Amino acid sequence: MFIRQHFRYVDGHRKAYWALVESFRTEKGPKQRVVTWLGALDEAGRLGVLQAAKVQAGISHSPNDSRQLALFDYEDQHAEPLWVRVNAKAVRVENSKHFGGPWLALQLIEKLKLDEFFYKNQVVGRELVPWSLTSMTLVIARLLEPSSELYISEQWYPKTALPELLGVPPERIDDNRLYRALDELLPLKNQLEKHLKDRLGELFELDYDLLLYDVTSTFFEGQCELNPLAKRGYSRDQRSDCKQVCIALIVNRSGMPLGYEVFAGNTVDVTTVQQIVGKIESTYGKSNRIWVMDRGMTSEDNLEFLRQENRRYIIGTNKSLLKKFEQELLKQDWHAIREGIEVKLCKMPEQDEQSSPGDNQELFILCRSNARKQKDQKIVHKSADKIAARLEKMTQRCEKQNRDQLRVAREIGHLMGQNTKAAHLFEVNVAPKDDDKLKAYAKINWHKTKPATDWHDLSDGCYLLRTNVTHWSDEDLWKAYIQLTEAEDAFRIQKSDLSIRPVWHQREDRVLAHILVCFLSFVLWRTLGQQCKRAGLGDEPRRILSELSEIRLVDVVLPTDMGKEIRTRCITRPSEHQKILLDRLGLRLPARIKSTEM
Numbered sequence: 001m002f003i004r005q006h007f008r009y010v011d012g013h014r015k016a017y018w019a020l021v022e023s024f025r026t027e028k029g030p031k032q033r034v035v036t037w038l039g040a041l042d043e044a045g046r047l048g049v050l051q052a053a054k055v056q057a058g059i060s061h062s063p064n065d066s067r068q069l070a071l072f073d074y075e076d077q078h079a080e081p082l083w084v085r086v087n088a089k090a091v092r093v094e095n096s097k098h099f100g101g102p103w104l105a106l107q108l109i110e111k112l113k114l115d116e117f118f119y120k121n122q123v124v125g126r127e128l129v130p131w132s133l134t135s136m137t138l139v140i141a142r143l144l145e146p147s148s149e150l151y152i153s154e155q156w157y158p159k160t161a162l163p164e165l166l167g168v169p170p171e172r173i174d175d176n177r178l179y180r181a182l183d184e185l186l187p188l189k190n191q192l193e194k195h196l197k198d199r200l201g202e203l204f205e206l207d208y209d210l211l212l213y214d215v216t217s218t219f220f221e222g223q224c225e226l227n228p229l230a231k232r233g234y235s236r237d238q239r240s241d242c243k244q245v246c247i248a249l250i251v252n253r254s255g256m257p258l259g260y261e262v263f264a265g266n267t268v269d270v271t272t273v274q275q276i277v278g279k280i281e282s283t284y285g286k287s288n289r290i291w292v293m294d295r296g297m298t299s300e301d302n303l304e305f306l307r308q309e310n311r312r313y314i315i316g317t318n319k320s321l322l323k324k325f326e327q328e329l330l331k332q333d334w335h336a337i338r339e340g341i342e343v344k345l346c347k348m349p350e351q352d353e354q355s356s357p358g359d360n361q362e363l364f365i366l367c368r369s370n371a372r373k374q375k376d377q378k379i380v381h382k383s384a385d386k387i388a389a390r391l392e393k394m395t396q397r398c399e400k401q402n403r404d405q406l407r408v409a410r411e412i413g414h415l416m417g418q419n420t421k422a423a424h425l426f427e428v429n430v431a432p433k434d435d436d437k438l439k440a441y442a443k444i445n446w447h448k449t450k451p452a453t454d455w456h457d458l459s460d461g462c463y464l465l466r467t468n469v470t471h472w473s474d475e476d477l478w479k480a481y482i483q484l485t486e487a488e489d490a491f492r493i494q495k496s497d498l499s500i501r502p503v504w505h506q507r508e509d510r511v512l513a514h515i516l517v518c519f520l521s522f523v524l525w526r527t528l529g530q531q532c533k534r535a536g537l538g539d540e541p542r543r544i545l546s547e548l549s550e551i552r553l554v555d556v557v558l559p560t561d562m563g564k565e566i567r568t569r570c571i572t573r574p575s576e577h578q579k580i581l582l583d584r585l586g587l588r589l590p591a592r593i594k595s596t597e598m
Contacts, residue, residue: 005577084561084566099160104549114520117195135181141156146499148503211292217245218244218500223243233265247263247500248272270296329366380425412444426449493525552572569592
């Protein structure tokens with residue numbers, strides 16, 4: 001669910017609202033519907049948020065809390081007003097800086113106690129700027145405007161309110177300091193993962209009984225001679241011409257990351273399973289968790305490993321195994337669990353029906369999706385059209401030219417190999433020409449066929465899962481497996497919103513540190529998403545982050561009749577829509593901010 005901005009007229013007055021919108025699938029494609037309208041809180045709700053903010057302001061847990069609270073001037077209703085004559089025509093605004101985004105990111109960092117973690121675990125030496133503050137700068141920049149360390153130091157940082165919020169002037173943040181902060185941050189990877197897992201569990205009462213595991217890749221441009229992990233392999237970005245690294249990510253059922261590992265770019269997914277499972281069990285112990293993986297992780301060795309010590313799993317299978325369930329596909333005992341989705345539980349046909357349930361007994365979940373069937377059929381039709389058009393051109397060419405039969409046969413074989421999904425629909429024969437003088441040359445005879453019983457039509461839109469969780473229903477097992485979309489969504493966010501591709505790094509340690517910063521920024525992203533979910537703002541934080549990032553910090557200059565100028569630093573008043581978001585999230589903007597640079 002996500003939010004959409006609206007204005008509505010009530011009693012002749014225009015009021016700001018947010019519409020909470022939900023996307024859902026239908027037989028005719030995806031549609032959207034408004035779940036509820038979110039307006040301003042009533043007075044009781046507003047006072048409750050204000051009281052909560054005042055209570056929070058009086059608590060000091062973090063070593064930086066006293067410094068942070070000193071930054072803000074909260075309005076005192078009993079303060080005596082100061083009167084002075086101001087030339088209204090000469091009032092101006094200067095030094096506008098981005099405030100909302102950095103301020104919100106710091107709120108998330110403090111909620112996760114990352115500031116305390118950095119302060120306690122990063123060694124304090126003779127550096128002018130503590131590594132804890134530099135590390136927070138890297139994480140915030142990656143969340144708000146992913147870019148190079150040089151751009152952060154020279155362009156982005158001076159234009160934000162971070163110098164005031166962190167107390168570090170722009171001239172003390174340079175690319176060399178940021179690179180060295182990466183070096184200081186990387187050794188803390190395992191400690192950070194454990195800290196975040198514990199803290200997120202406390203904040204949102206998360207369950208880690210279901211772990212979703214997937215692998216993606218990110219590529220480099222260049223030779224990457226200083227990075228032994230950079231290898232050529234299967235590219236999810238369709239850049240097989242570039243070297244890459246593979247990233248394995250583990251998330252829970254709500255998409256919160258538990259940890260990650262980086263592998264060489266030529267690593268095959270199936271070879272990573274045992275290492276990842278071993279890492280999680282050595283870090284967090286062996287518990288009754290369920291591992292959910294896609295078919296790329298399936299191998300007999302991995303299944304045997306997972307069965308050891310009664311590990312539980314739900315895992316996809318290769319489509320070749322689906323052939324053994326042809327009779328089950330023909331039956332009508334499917335269970336419709338939602339519009340366009342049908343599932344059923346069954347056993348392997350060769351499995352002994354009299355065997356009693358045991359630790360290693362497996363069940364198979366047959367799944368059939370109408371949307372997936374339509375997609376598969378479109379792919380087949382497109383491939384068939386491509387084959388037919390190419391065969392027609394080859395036939396005409398053979399009629400006009402004398403072409404070698406063996407060479408033509410190879411070209412047809414290559415064509416069918418590139419379009420395997422539709423190759424079964426064609427019968428092609430390369431024969432000698434009818435003319436006795438030209439018998440050494442090729443003639444193509446082809447036509448499109450339709451088998452009486454087409455396995456492809458029967459299996460289109462179907463896929464097969466296997467599991468040793470025998471006490472769940474077919475619907476529960478399917479829903480658990482479909483949660484893998486959370487891991488895929490995590491990769492999509494890191495690639496698009498957080499720009500995980502290490503464009504500016506060549507050394508192995510710097511690439512690993514860069515990925516760690518992206519991981520920490522993604523945790524902030526998910527934390528904001530959980531807060532939005534609690535506040536009834538959907539589970540997509542992208543719009544909230546964008547909207548609140550528009551709040552600015554400005555210097556207001558007031559020329560007086562005495563010839564002097566009064567300069568005051570203020571935070572812009574939030575719009576009606578921004579007020580609604582702040583109220584719902586329980587956040588209170590300070591009235592103004594003091595400068596406490598180091």
